[in-house]
Amino acid sequence: MIKEGDTVQLTDGKNSFFLKVKKGEIFGTHRGNIKHDEIITAGYGGEVKTHKGHPFMILRPTLHDIIMFGIKRKTQIIYPKDSSYITLKLGLTDGMKVLESGVGSGALTIVMANAVKPSGKIYSYEKEEKYIKNAYSNIKLAGLEKYVEIKHHSLDQPLPENFFDAAFIDVREPWLYIDNIKKSLKKGSPIGFLVPTTNQVSNTLQALKENNFINLEVVELLERHYKPVPDRLRPEDRMVAHTGYLIFGRNG
Template sequence: MAVVKETDTVILYDPEKGKKYFLNLSLAKGKFNTDRGELELSELVGKRYGEFVETHKGFRYVILPCTLYDFIMYKLNRLTQIIYPKDSAYIALRLNVKPGDTVVECGIGSGAMTAVFAHIVGDTGKVISYEKREEFIKNALSNLRKLNLENRVIVKHKDIAEGFDEKDADAVFLDVREPWLYIEHAYRALKTGNMLGVLVPTVNQVIEVLKKLEEMPFMDVEVCEILLRKYKLVPERFRPEDRMPAHTAYLIFARKLPEGMKE
């Protein structure tokens, strides 16, 4: 069973209240204090996940690993709208991101999609993220550092109007206001046969992207949105929840054909 490291983000779970406390051990030093008592955070390091830890009052918390989903949804520091897990999982699959890949993205935002890419490519892969706003870069890198993913990400503080530096990326992903302006740049950065992904929130943006894709050597074009419906956890009255996280963004995908070819 995995043990807690001093750089981990962990969950301390209160089984009586059903409450979770998220702690990054590399940043949260000293004591953890609640109405249940206090405990030394250094005592967590080396313990196994699933073990109990006691406060000075004798109350026990369960130590649990903070998953990537947990962190993105509840702990990520947001300066921008993020790409939610319901979308990011499908994006990663459609772009065929795998260990060892080089993924080029623009822009980094708060780092939620960057974290998903970095989690998948592993220590042998790289995520190269372009972002022109310095405050976004600093915040995203801080989030990635808490996930121990910073070493898998290269951030380039530049505008992509002049193009990407890369010429053989395994996947390219655009999350910018006017992505149709950069699709030619994305085409040149991408390996032939591989996938381009684009995220936009409005229909008029989708139309502009489709117009640009029609002019270029792409095939397998897809436009979709992901809807997520959760259910109330009452066996006697099992039914959908009253509110539904529906539209967040439109997702557009296309496969690069050789230059001079069109579908």
């Protein structure tokens, strides 16, 4: 059942649109206009037609689809293959308080917020004010704004909170802030990082060792898609070769 405020996905097989439903409003597509009221009436799995008669199927969007096709990107995002794995490695579950920095376009924030809701929260520190508005807008599209607090704050300053059950850091030089972060992270809690270069991995590992973090791990995930043709099954010609190296540890 679709309620006012829900985000729905409209698809005609070629194009997908993501919108928050509001009674009385109209959504415009290149194939004609659609009344929000008709979307609510048709429900998930139902069909609506534009005023020109073009049909769209109504889907309940997955977080994967919202992140890959719905949100507006102002930065490089953390991809679902990585964000889903991060969530499991950090042990995120209902009720946890999580430090994130920076928020970027909010792609990881969305996945982590979904994992700690309804009683947990993501505290995301972003030093670039220009990204914050867009990130909030993306998080709202995913309907998760109640579980996220974004603060304009740089990691080189003492953190305003110090009760964190887990942390994920996606900044250019994480090794500069490890001792600062450590003060806000509960003892024994998991921490993760994403960095694109091997030099950053080395520097981050070094700082983690010096600050007595334990259970250090470095891992990368590769995602390979296949053409879904039963009698000519084969991998796609090209793939993303690299998003970043993931580093994990615990505050020992």
